[in-house]
Amino acid sequence: MLFSEQFITTIILTTLIGSYLIDTIADFLNLENLNHPLPKEFNNHYKPEKYIESQTYLKVNTKFGFITSSIDLIIMLLFWFSGGFQFIDAFVRSFNFGSIVSGLFFTGILLFLKLAISLPFSIYSTFVIEEKFGFNKTTPKLFLADLIKSIVLSAALGGILLSFILGFLEFGGRFAWIYCWAASAVFL
Structure with a gap:
């Protein structure tokens, strides 16, 4: 085996946490720079109250x-440390x-769990935050219909791509990962 399980685990966890930290730092730096007034050059093109509202919207969303x-x-x-993936x-x-x-099936279960966790946040974002700023044109019925369409399309297209990737990994030999990467790059 080229890399140990511990090494791979370290790489994955470092990537997850590092990505989170970089995104969080970038968001907070953006928030710090939002307090500037509207530049004078834009006074004739952009209403100051709309500018303040857009800053508030960005702060709330961030x-x-x-x-x-x-x-x-x-x-x-x-989930990782409690053995959820192994279970x-x-x-x-x-x-x-x-x-x-x-x-x-493994991927489908994980995606279903991710959907179950993210759904309340998506509902809040759409029906509370977007509504508060007057951007929500979505009804609960449309939200549900879009969710179902998204699940069906993701399952169909993602299932096909994942089937090819899993097949390549199983039968593609030593360089299967290259084939999988290329197929993903073309497909996505």
Whole structure:
């Protein structure tokens, strides 16, 4: 084995936490620079009250994004360290499907859990934050219809791509990861 399990775990966790920290620092730097008044050159093109409202909207969304990304990271780390991935893997393997079908089910379960966690935040963002600033044109019925369409399209297109990737990984030999990367780059 080229890399140890501990090394791979360290790389994944460092990437997750590092990405979170970089995004958070960038967001807070952006928030710090929002307090500047509207430049005089834009006075004839942009109303000062609209400028203040856009700053407020950005602040609210950035702070809400910080909350959701923090909760996402905490849940991911808890899931990781409590053996959630191993539990789902053992559950899926207990059905004795082939590796491709097992991979599809494993990924589907993870995506369903992610959807269940993110759905309340999405509802709040759409029906509270967007509504507060007058941007929400979505009804609950339309929100649900869009959600269902998104799930169906993601399952169909993502399932096809993931099937090819899993097949390449199983039968592609030593350089399978290159084929998978290329297929993902073309498909996405």
